[in-house]
Amino acid sequence: MSQYVSRFAGSLAGPSRLRLPGRPRPPRRVAMLSVHTSPLHQPGTGDAGGMNVYIVELAKRLAAINIEVEIFTRATTGGLRPVVELAPGVLVRHVDAGPYEGLPKEDLPAQLCAFTHGVMQAWAGHRPGHYDLVHSHYWLSGHVGWLAAERWGVPLVHAMHTMAKVKNAALAEGDTPEPAARVIGETQIVAAADRLIANTAEEADELARFYDADPAKVAVVHPGVNLDRFRPLDGRAAARARLGLPADAFIPVFAGRIQPLKAPDILLRAAARLLEEDPSLRSRMVVPVVGGPSGSGLAKPEGLQKLAARLGIADVVRFHPPVGQDRLADWFRAASVLVMPSYSESFGLVAIEAQAAGTPVVAAAVGGLPVAVRDGVTGFLVSGHDPDDYARALRRFTADPGLTPRMGAAAARHASSFGWDTAASGTADVYLAAMQEHRRRVRSHHG
Numbered sequence: 429m430s431q432y433v434s435r436f437a438g439s440l441a442g443p444s445r446l447r448l449p450g451r452p453r454p455p456r457r458v459a460m461l462s463v464h465t466s467p468l469h470q471p472g473t474g475d476a477g478g479m480n481v482y483i484v485e486l487a488k489r490l491a492a493i494n495i496e497v498e499i500f501t502r503a504t505t506g507g508l509r510p511v512v513e514l515a516p517g518v519l520v521r522h523v524d525a526g527p528y529e530g531l532p533k534e535d536l537p538a539q540l541c542a543f544t545h546g547v548m549q550a551w552a553g554h555r556p557g558h559y560d561l562v563h564s565h566y567w568l569s570g571h572v573g574w575l576a577a578e579r580w581g582v583p584l585v586h587a588m589h590t591m592a593k594v595k596n597a598a599l600a601e602g603d604t605p606e607p608a609a610r611v612i613g614e615t616q617i618v619a620a621a622d623r624l625i626a627n628t629a630e631e632a633d634e635l636a637r638f639y640d641a642d643p644a645k646v647a648v649v650h651p652g653v654n655l656d657r658f659r660p661l662d663g664r665a666a667a668r669a670r671l672g673l674p675a676d677a678f679i680p681v682f683a684g685r686i687q688p689l690k691a692p693d694i695l696l697r698a699a700a701r702l703l704e705e706d707p708s709l710r711s712r713m714v715v716p717v718v719g720g721p722s723g724s725g726l727a728k729p730e731g732l733q734k735l736a737a738r739l740g741i742a743d744v745v746r747f748h749p750p751v752g753q754d755r756l757a758d759w760f761r762a763a764s765v766l767v768m769p770s771y772s773e774s775f776g777l778v779a780i781e782a783q784a785a786g787t788p789v790v791a792a793a794v795g796g797l798p799v800a801v802r803d804g805v806t807g808f809l810v811s812g813h814d815p816d817d818y819a820r821a822l823r824r825f826t827a828d829p830g831l832t833p834r835m836g837a838a839a840a841r842h843a844s845s846f847g848w849d850t851a852a853s854g855t856a857d858v859y860l861a862a863m864q865e866h867r868r869r870v871r872s873h874h875g
Contacts, residue, residue, distance in 0.1 A: 455560035455859050457496040459551075459576065460487060461569035463543055464533050466501040467520060468512065478777035479589050481753070482651050483565060484514065489652075489852030491517025495859070498559070500547050500572075502539070504528055521550055536568055537609060544572045551580065561859055565589060567610055570617035583622040583866035585858060588614065588631070590774050593638040598794065600688035600771040600813075615639055622869075623862040625649050625855065627775035628796040645865075647858045650799070652848030653780045658757050660786035660840055664832075667761035673714060678826050680790075681763035683718040683756065683778055684770075686732055691792070692717055693735055694769035697815035698822055700739040705819075709826065710744060718748045718759055760785035764832045765825050768792065769813060776800045780846050783807070783839035788832060790821045806839035 460483065467484045487497040496517045503522040512520045523546030526539035551558065563585045564573030570586045577584035592606035592614055599605060618624065618639040624646045626632040632648050635641035661667070665675050673679060680699065682692045699715045717732065736745040751759065760766060766782035768791040775796035779789045783800075789807035791797040803809040808821040825831050 453863075454856060455495055455863065457498065457559055458490070458859070459547070459559040459562050460497050460499045461547070461562065461564040461573050461576075462499055462501045462566070463525075463540070463568040463572060464502065464536050464566060466504060466522075467499055467514060468501075469504075478651070478775070479565060481777060482589075485652060485654060485848045486852060486855060487518045488515045489848045490855065491515060492849075493852060493856060495856060498550075500543075500550070502526070502536075502543060504531075523547060523550075533568075534607075537571075537613075540568065540571050544575050547572060547576055548579065551576070561585060561862060563587070563855075563859075564617075567592075567614045567617060570621070571613055574617060574620045577620075577622075581870075583859075583862040584620060585623045585625060585862050586617055586621040587625040587627075588635070588774070589627075590772065591631075591634060591638065594634050594795075595689070595772050598771045600691060603688040603771075621645065622865045623647060623858050625858055627651055628799045630799075631774055631796065647854075647861070649851055649854040649858065650846060651775050651777055651780075652851035653777070653784045653843055653846045654753070655784055655844060655847050657753055658760065658781045658784035658843070660836075661757075661761060664761060664786075667758045670758055671762050673716075673762055674712070676712065677764075678709065678713045679716065679762060679764045680713075680767050680822055680825075681716050681718065681759060681765070681782075682767055683759060683782075684768075686717070686719050686721045689771050690719075691769040691771055691813060692719075692732055694813055694815050694818055695767045696732065696735055696739060696741065696745060698767075698818035699744065700741050701815055701819035702822060702826065703741060703744070705823075706826070713744050715741070715745045716748055716759065716763075717745060718751060718756070720750045756781070757785050760787050763787050765790055765807070765822065767818065767822070768797065769810070769818060770794060770797070771813065773797055779807075780843050784843035784846070786836040786840045788825075788835035788839050790818060802838070802842055806835055806842045 462483050465480055467480055469480055490497050498519045498521055500521045500523055502525050505528050508522045510522055514520050523543050525542035561583050562573045562577040564570045565587050566589050573584050592610040596605045618641045624635055626646055626648050629648055632646045635646050636643050668675055682695045684690045686692055703710055736742045760782040766787055766789045768779055770792050773795040779791055779800040782789055783806055789801045791801050791809055793809040793811050798809055801807045801809055810817045810821055
């Protein structure tokens, strides 16, 4: 635990705590903003993914060190309770902004005014100083956070998660570029935030390179993994039995949203190459694709099934809808290897989750994946998106059945350093720095 947490955790019990004059105090209550995706949604569906998991886990661990979190998100169905307790010290507030159903993420900027109004209404019902800090996730939330922080006179901490300029520089074929409005919005948020949280050192560099972020304002905090949920447990054979998978098959798994950015088609093409070279694999290979269509993938939700048929591998590919976290952990345990051929990935939480469950990863060498995967130790990193290169990496596992357990054991050890407690304590340090920075700015403004 960081010095900050150990120093303050004991003194956070209630409003009567003692504080030395001039000693900075951590925030008591944070307004966390997640406009476009609710922490209560199932990851792997629509726009729900790693960011949902990130927000839920981070909020719970912050509450455990006595920083209360209220998460504002857009109501996507009618009849939701306005406030839901997610965990002790963590509330989810549903804000009415736009139609409940069927509003694509691309149309959300037009609802930011209504969302901001809902956030301000909630704040108006509290005494002054209710929130000590705003922590916004993704650029849509950043715009609301910028206004809220200014209005409330508190610091703004922002996490990009993904960036338009970075995504546009590495676009998948057939994918739509991010609009100019998003680029402008992100540039404004970078300038306005007191602190920016990056998942990796590379993301910190991208903030400076693409958005002229002041490096002194950027802090690197690796996301965590729930090590109680994602762990080797009772082994590969038991997980396969639970999922109805053959005990001795080669099982490369894709888990995530089905959209060009995540490139599940590359796994299918690589699997087809493997079968061309070794037809005997057909009787002992299963390729599960676990996830639902999302983003630009929604336009052609059957595209992947059609590709499997065209490649002549429909008999080995199995499509499964998104599953809850506990079930997902079983899919990771059952896999011979997780395959992540993404074109862009701010961190690649799924890669850490699979490794924590004892499974190696073959991933694209993009974004945060070179931090998440130790090349040659816990899996293999592939440069570019040529299916032949992925087939070559996967062939190492079919040629050497001992490689999965060997790399899997190293993967579980590697992932064990990515606990959420570490991420929460790092985030708490960033909050403290943002509050000090904000106070300095206010003083110099009035001085």
